Amino acid sequence: MTQPETRKKALTIDPLKVSPPLGASLALLGVERGMPLLHGSQGCTAFALVLLVRHFREAIPLQTTALGEIETILGGTDNLEAAIRTLVTKSKPAVLGVCPTGLTDTRSEDMAADLRGIADRLHADLGEAWGETLLVHAPAPDFIGGLQEGWGAAVRGIVEAAARPRPRRAGHLTVLAGAHLTVGDLDALRDTIEAFGLTCTLLPDLSGSLDGHVPETWSPVSLGGTPRAALDDLGAASAILAIGEHMRPAADLLAERCGLPVTLLDTLTGLRACDRLTTVLTEVSGRSAPTAVRRDRSRLLDALIDSHFAAVGQRVAIAAEPDLLRGMVTIATDLGCRVPVAVTSTRAPGLEALPVDRLIVGDLDDLETATLEAGGCDLVIGPSPAIRAAKALHAPLIRVGFPQVDRVGSQHDCFTGYRGTRQVAFAIANAIAESHAEHHLRPPHPSPVEVPHDSDAPVAAG
């Protein structure tokens, strides 16, 4: 048991965290024709937008209530109403998600009440023109947690706004997908579910919206994602599968609304996690695992064996949000690596059970300094800004999580399921092997200067 430490320092240096409203926005982009609206100053939206664009390299619909000085002091409800009116009539999103920011939280605006009032007024005023827009409240305060907490709050908000009791639907799963799953992970998960003869609704579903497809027309809202109609039918399933501890609030609410059983898997990385998924799908479908899945499992076993030679005993420092961290610590330690330092963004339930020497709720500077204190490491796993720490530690970096601003295609990386776990096992082993080939195939002590033994050879001047 390693209790998470919170460093007593006033200055955060190179944050690992991004803001929860950014995470909430991202979740809302995983719904078809979704539109996140940040209730705050223009900058709250602009910063989130720029970072999302740098990571995904896709158009990101994201709007702002553009609070100025007067609205900040007197209250921003009028701006919120004006923004909702504009978006509902102009962009006609299927889901309009309102995310408060630190600015509105500090004022303690009663957003839920404000939104009810605004919805009533606008419905009366606009009538038919309101269309089908579902208004979602995604309360993810800037002060608590990071991307995954905001994501969780937005998904819970969608469930709150949309989910109703529905008759059970055999052979169908409602999957609440956590922020730690990439487009590649979601594709793999859907394929696996379908391999068991099941169907599923993924919420949110970035694999439809931020997967980098080239659309035929321009859209002011998200293109692809969980269909609007599927939101009404979230309860029409035989079970709920939630991936990530941070999806628990949304899963519990959906279960309460619809009376469905919930299975929560905190990660899908690592043999045991994949086996748990297989067991769940076997139970739900009443079928034993199909050949392709069995084959993938067998390949993973071989991959673990092949990879452990390079990995065993190596020191891996990891920086990631809690649920992604669980997966990365699991595969690293499954391969026999030691994790001297793990840094995460917030205290989340269950982290103390992770097999790491030190667990710090902190920043990327903590990653660097704590790992140096621990005597260094052989590999760093973290988001792209961790490159500074990795260079200082003379270790290679495997990029995971958000953001990854110096790579294209990171959303297609798949590190979950039997196949994805195989990929990450290879990635760890290869990174370590390559780094050793560069740095460690040297004699332990500098050898004496070699003198040319051939006296006829030309001697370099000086």
Place this chain on the structure above:
Amino acid sequence: MLSDRLAPVFDEPGCATNRAKTDAQKKAGCKPKGPAPGAAAGGCAFDGAKISLQPIVDAAHIVHGPIACEGNNWDNRHSASSGSDLYRRGLTTDLTELDVIQGGEKKLWKAIRQAIEKFDPPAVFVYQTCVPALTGDDIRAVCAAATERHGRPVIPVEVPGFVGSKNLGNRLAGETLLEHVIGTREPETTTPTDIALIAEFNIVGDLWQVMPVFEKAGMRVLSPITGDARYHQVAQAHRARASMVVCSQAMVNVGRKMQERWGIPYFEGSFNGVRATSEALRTFSRLLVEQGAAPDLIDRTEAVIAAEEAEVRRRFEPYREILAGKRVLLYTGGNKSWAMVSTLQDMGMEVIGTSVRKATDHGKDRARDLLDGADQKLFGAIPNAEMFRMLKDGEADIMLSGGRSQFVALNARRPWLDTNQERHHAYAGYAGFLVLAERIALTLTAPIWDQVNGPAPWDAGDTP
């Protein structure tokens, strides 16, 4: 009071937009209508202030606010440094709920101390943000006390996001420099040809493309404000003999007030393209001679201009044919609205339209003149759907714009080149002209466009 510091910026006589306003409009400030909720784009004032000051590479830049203000934002500009990279570190007080309740001043005080102990910078900039401004953290007082305690400048940048636009933030950053930095150090030596460059941020090394030309002409950049600057270089800017405001919308107030306080003449110019660069060099040489530099500076400068222009003409030759007659949609703003037009025309390309957002009236006039008085070629904001149609229908061969609008072009499967701050190449001065020509040529002729616009097998029609 913050409003007292806003007033002079709203009243800035050096700003053409402002001069055109009535007194009542001036009092209303820089956003007469205000951004439209639900239909706004662009950063906040804090964003603008940080962009303007962060290129001071050896200073520590601490953001006093919740995680959104720095966690989503750090190290996202490509201002380049020839030395320290302290300016790229993400430093923030990362305010929590408890800090909001108890006040964040003590945390800020400690954060400043930690930054000084860890990095030993010559100066610290502390950025106020919305939340602590709302709860009433007095960062001015904290900074004053920290300056005394640590024996180095700790400068409050009081520009919370909610006070206005990014552009207003640029100017308030300028006010901060005028109030706390410029004029506080003396240079070791001065020369009669010392100059200051204002609002040139050395994006991916722009500044380095023009520095050698100034050197050849015998001018010394005493003070880059703020691209690749060391703190002391900005602090000694008052000893410059002439200054140039490179992005006039951003910091014209700095140029004007340096003239007012220290008699340093300034002009608004650009390094965008050959014509603008030559014009800037000529203006500098004239101003410096008026200020007492040796009169032969003018001839020396002309000689440098002639040589550089001839060299550009020679090296541009390989691109001439590729670029000739190609149609460009230019979607940028500020001084680039006109400066880029002349640059692209010099390359033999046809500008089918330019957006004049954030351009001064002077800038709009210049753009109009360059486009033969065709007002229909001057755009405000183009709706994305319309922009998509223009590109899809092939009205333009390439779009040059910033990262925000790139996907409109890319989703229309048309060539696009980044000409704003997220670009990876520097386009300043004579050298930059050639880099831009090369990048446009490479983009236009990239083999991917044929592939991504060709039919899929199931659309080809003649598949058996």
